[in-house]
Amino acid sequence: MAVIVQKFGGTSVADPDKIKAVAERVMKVAKAGNDMVVVLSAMSGETNKFVALAHAMQEHPDPREFDMLLSSGEQVTISLFAMAVKAAGMDAISLLGDQVKIITDDSHTRARILAIDTDEIEKHHASGKIVVVAGFQGVTSEKNITTLGRGGSDTTAVALAAALKADACEIFTDVDGVYTTDPNMCKKARKIDKISYDEMLELASLGAKVLDIRSVSFAKRYKVPIHVRSTFTDTEGTWVVEEDELMESLPVSGVTYNKNEARITISKVPDTPGTASKIFTPISDADIVVDVIIQNTREGGLTDMTFTVPLTDYESAMEIVKKVCADIGAERFIGDPDIAKISIVGVGMRNHSAIASTMFQVLANEGINISLISTSEIKVSCVIAEKYTELAVRSLHDAFELDKTTPLEERS
Amino acid sequence: MAVIVQKFGGTSVADPDKIKAVAERVMKVAKAGNDMVVVLSAMSGETNKFVALAHAMQEHPDPREFDMLLSSGEQVTISLFAMAVKAAGMDAISLLGDQVKIITDDSHTRARILAIDTDEIEKHHASGKIVVVAGFQGVTSEKNITTLGRGGSDTTAVALAAALKADACEIFTDVDGVYTTDPNMCKKARKIDKISYDEMLELASLGAKVLDIRSVSFAKRYKVPIHVRSTFTDTEGTWVVEEDELMESLPVSGVTYNKNEARITISKVPDTPGTASKIFTPISDADIVVDVIIQNTREGGLTDMTFTVPLTDYESAMEIVKKVCADIGAERFIGDPDIAKISIVGVGMRNHSAIASTMFQVLANEGINISLISTSEIKVSCVIAEKYTELAVRSLHDAFELDKTTPLEERS
Numbered sequence: 085m086a087v088i089v090q091k092f093g094g095t096s097v098a099d100p101d102k103i104k105a106v107a108e109r110v111m112k113v114a115k116a117g118n119d120m121v122v123v124l125s126a127m128s129g130e131t132n133k134f135v136a137l138a139h140a141m142q143e144h145p146d147p148r149e150f151d152m153l154l155s156s157g158e159q160v161t162i163s164l165f166a167m168a169v170k171a172a173g174m175d176a177i178s179l180l181g182d183q184v185k186i187i188t189d190d191s192h193t194r195a196r197i198l199a200i201d202t203d204e205i206e207k208h209h210a211s212g213k214i215v216v217v218a219g220f221q222g223v224t225s226e227k228n229i230t231t232l233g234r235g236g237s238d239t240t241a242v243a244l245a246a247a248l249k250a251d252a253c254e255i256f257t258d259v260d261g262v263y264t265t266d267p268n269m270c271k272k273a274r275k276i277d278k279i280s281y282d283e284m285l286e287l288a289s290l291g292a293k294v295l296d297i298r299s300v301s302f303a304k305r306y307k308v309p310i311h312v313r314s315t316f317t318d319t320e321g322t323w324v325v326e327e328d329e330l331m332e333s334l335p336v337s338g339v340t341y342n343k344n345e346a347r348i349t350i351s352k353v354p355d356t357p358g359t360a361s362k363i364f365t366p367i368s369d370a371d372i373v374v375d376v377i378i379q380n381t382r383e384g385g386l387t388d389m390t391f392t393v394p395l396t397d398y399e400s401a402m403e404i405v406k407k408v409c410a411d412i413g414a415e416r417f418i419g420d421p422d423i424a425k426i427s428i429v430g431v432g433m434r435n436h437s438a439i440a441s442t443m444f445q446v447l448a449n450e451g452i453n454i455s456l457i458s459t460s461e462i463k464v465s466c467v468i469a470e471k472y473t474e475l476a477v478r479s480l481h482d483a484f485e486l487d488k489t490t491p492l493e494e495r496s
Numbered sequence: 497m498a499v500i501v502q503k504f505g506g507t508s509v510a511d512p513d514k515i516k517a518v519a520e521r522v523m524k525v526a527k528a529g530n531d532m533v534v535v536l537s538a539m540s541g542e543t544n545k546f547v548a549l550a551h552a553m554q555e556h557p558d559p560r561e562f563d564m565l566l567s568s569g570e571q572v573t574i575s576l577f578a579m580a581v582k583a584a585g586m587d588a589i590s591l592l593g594d595q596v597k598i599i600t601d602d603s604h605t606r607a608r609i610l611a612i613d614t615d616e617i618e619k620h621h622a623s624g625k626i627v628v629v630a631g632f633q634g635v636t637s638e639k640n641i642t643t644l645g646r647g648g649s650d651t652t653a654v655a656l657a658a659a660l661k662a663d664a665c666e667i668f669t670d671v672d673g674v675y676t677t678d679p680n681m682c683k684k685a686r687k688i689d690k691i692s693y694d695e696m697l698e699l700a701s702l703g704a705k706v707l708d709i710r711s712v713s714f715a716k717r718y719k720v721p722i723h724v725r726s727t728f729t730d731t732e733g734t735w736v737v738e739e740d741e742l743m744e745s746l747p748v749s750g751v752t753y754n755k756n757e758a759r760i761t762i763s764k765v766p767d768t769p770g771t772a773s774k775i776f777t778p779i780s781d782a783d784i785v786v787d788v789i790i791q792n793t794r795e796g797g798l799t800d801m802t803f804t805v806p807l808t809d810y811e812s813a814m815e816i817v818k819k820v821c822a823d824i825g826a827e828r829f830i831g832d833p834d835i836a837k838i839s840i841v842g843v844g845m846r847n848h849s850a851i852a853s854t855m856f857q858v859l860a861n862e863g864i865n866i867s868l869i870s871t872s873e874i875k876v877s878c879v880i881a882e883k884y885t886e887l888a889v890r891s892l893h894d895a896f897e898l899d900k901t902t903p904l905e906e907r908s
Contacts, residue, residue, distance in 0.1 A: 095678070100553055102547060102554035103553065104553070107640070125571070136574065137512060137576055138575075138579060140512035141515065141516070141576050141579035141580045141583060142579040142582060142583040143583070145579050146578065146579055146582050146590070148576045148581050149575040149576075149582070149590055150575070150579075151571060151578065152571060152574070152575035152578075152590050153571070153575035153591075155571070156568040156569075156571040156572050156575075157568075159565070159567070159568040160546070160549070160565060160568050163550075163561040163562070163564035163565035163568075164549055164550065164553050164561075166558065166561045167550060167553035167557050167558055167561050167562075167565075168552040168553045168554070169553060171553060171554040176562070178561055178564050180564075182594070182639075185640055186728050197557070200612070227594075227595055229592075262579060263604070291632070335529075345844055478838065482880075
């Protein structure tokens with residue numbers, strides 16, 4: 085008898101009919117002889133409604149009270165779901181984070197899971213029940229309700245799967261898997277059958293639409309196989325698995341892009357110890373997350389510092405940089421909000437040389453200038469002018485033949 | 497420093513502005529140096545929404561899951577309320593039934609409170625917080641969420657007041673107190689300033705609109721003074737207190753009526769042991785609650801049996817009676833759904849003779865025939881034709897001079 089965790093997002097449980105359809109789906113797997121844990125989000129729209137209510141009460145809602153409010157949404161869906169199962173003649177029980185004992189730290193609105201007690205779930209499995217767990221929520225050791233932040237229900241599902249040593253963790257969503265690139269950008273995009281945890285992490289901007297990134301880290305650590313698939317079809321989606329399970333035949337798994345960043349360059353910075361800190365400390369103090377940082381040394385003890393920030397923080401970052409430039413005696417600074425970061429990702433890169441240079445060549449062939457490059461072991465990112473995004477994505481997708489074979493089909 | 501429990505119903509917390517207004521009201525009392533416990537219901541409309549959702553899932557919603565669903569409504573209002581207090585610069589914390597430790601039995605949807613732990617509330621009072629408690633809900637010793645049934649938030653408030661030995665339990669509602677009779681029926685109706693628990697219990701049909709009857713029994717047992725008053729004005733409402741606190745100067749406190757019953761009479765029943773049981777056992781087996789039962793002995797070992805049942809159960813009760821009559825050899829039975837039960841209530845009756853006969857005389861003077869009489873220590877009820885309800889209420893209200901003085905003003 086296998087233990088299977090299935091997580092359904094807000095659009096999958098948006099109304100009674102959808103909840104019933106999801107219940108049917110779960111019961112089919114249960115009837116095949118599996119112990120089921122179902123993790124649900126709040127009905128789509130509910131969380132936004134609660135956020136609006138909270139902001140009507142308090143400009144910056146108290147985090148503990150905000151969690152108390154938000155967590156009520158999942159309570160609604162799990163109870164309705166259990167009723168649907170019972171109405172169809174099977175047994176089910178809904179459990180809150182507190183009832184399962186999903187213990188978290190006390191970082192309200194973005195709590196981290198510290199421990200999960202599996203006794204309660206296993207007890208109900210032993211008596212043949214489908215266990216329906218509220219996603220997104222936990223409880224501190226002081227019995228305060230916490231929430232896990234954006235995408236928290238994915239984390240709940242993966243954490244439960246890890247704690248229960250589940251055979252699979254299936255994340256149901258409104259898309260049918262992870263694609264080689266954004267299908268809206270490139271119609272040749274293909275669904276990936278199998279991908280490694282690391283690739284999934286690097287494919288953030290593609291992956292985030294279907295699977296919360298924190299839950300991938302969690303799954304990697306505990307070796308939980310995740311199956312990302314559509315609520316509305318029966319076709320297989322994308323499996324996110326350990327790298328060992330993949331045959332590394334193709335170097336690139338996917339092409340991803342991010343248009344929501346801006347670039348800032350500070351020129352002719354005196355290259356003395358502590359300069360970088362003088363630039364980035366005030367930026368981080370302003371809660372601005374810097375992505376890529378590149379430093380090029382010039383002649384004459386001067387250096388150029390380039391970095392990217394989220395587009396929404398661009399104006400405030402420029403303000404800070406203006407002050408810092410005067411402080412450190414930098415010659416000038418320029419900003420560009422009209423950029424895009426294009427990345428190719430693949431664990432196969434490790435064993436294939438020249439992947440990065442192929443990428444540069446492909447972009448050059450299209451007349452696309454690269455203003456910033458950063459690389460990791462399994463990813464190469466280039467910052468280009470935003471207007472070339474689509475062209476870059478399509479040419480890279482073609483060049484690495486992502487349209488011709490699903491790379492990971494061959495691997496498996 | 498006094499401990500004050502204040503309960504606000506669903507219409508008082510129906511939207512963010514109303515919640516803020518209520519928070520202001522509570523803070524004013526807190527600033528006067530009182531330790532506050534605020535008990536809230538769900539926003540009005542929410543419970544009905546949940547009931548509809550539950551019935552969309554399951555014809556008879558599973559009671560445990562139903563409670564899981566319903567209890568989420570209070571979670572929303574308490575967190576929003578705590579935010580409102582914090583936004584206004586005072587400190588507050590919201591607590592669920594489980595967090596307070598309001599322990600109930602496991603009779604889901606109509607659970608009874610077994611124990612309340614006051615430690616958590618007292619801890620937060622010690623640190624100067626307004627404690628905001630979810631009404632209507634508790635938790636079993638097995639950690640299942642329960643609800644207390646209709647009017648449950650009133651019970652929560654009274655039970656907390658009893659456990660905390662609070663100085664007052666104020667029930668805020670959309671009317672400004674308990675009236676000598678229904679103001680819609682008799683425009684001379686006056687607000688009562690003080691009334692005893694027993695009178696409040698007997699005035700059920702008047703009282704139920706403002707205060708759940710179970711909470712009155714609870715308050716009586718633990719001697720909790722209840723103040724029923726309006727959310728929307730500052731005027732004093734009605735205090736429900738121990739009889740000792742009242743000066744019994746006037747015999748009648750209020751006139752109440754009930755049009756939602758029907759009368760059934762079984763004639764010429766053989767007057768043998770076990771006959772009453774043969775009639776009422778099948779009726780109670782059908783979950784029909786019989787109110788008044790009157791038995792008149794006739795000559796010749798025969799008796800007449802008359803009783804009233806809720807109007808909604810009238811048809812099924814008549815079906816049962818038809819079978820029973822054949823069984824026990826009764827001559828015939830007749831039913832009348834067009835009746836009203838008019839009652840006068842007052843603890844002063846104990847010391848005033850002739851109250852009942854005055855009532856009969858008043859009705860006779862108006863040409864109203866009485867078809868059934870039942871009396872208790874502090875109440876006299878007469879069943880009359882439904883069309884005379886208004887006339888009966890007004891003439892009794894006049895006859896006992898309920899319009900001229902608020903009887904209990906004199907008592908206090």
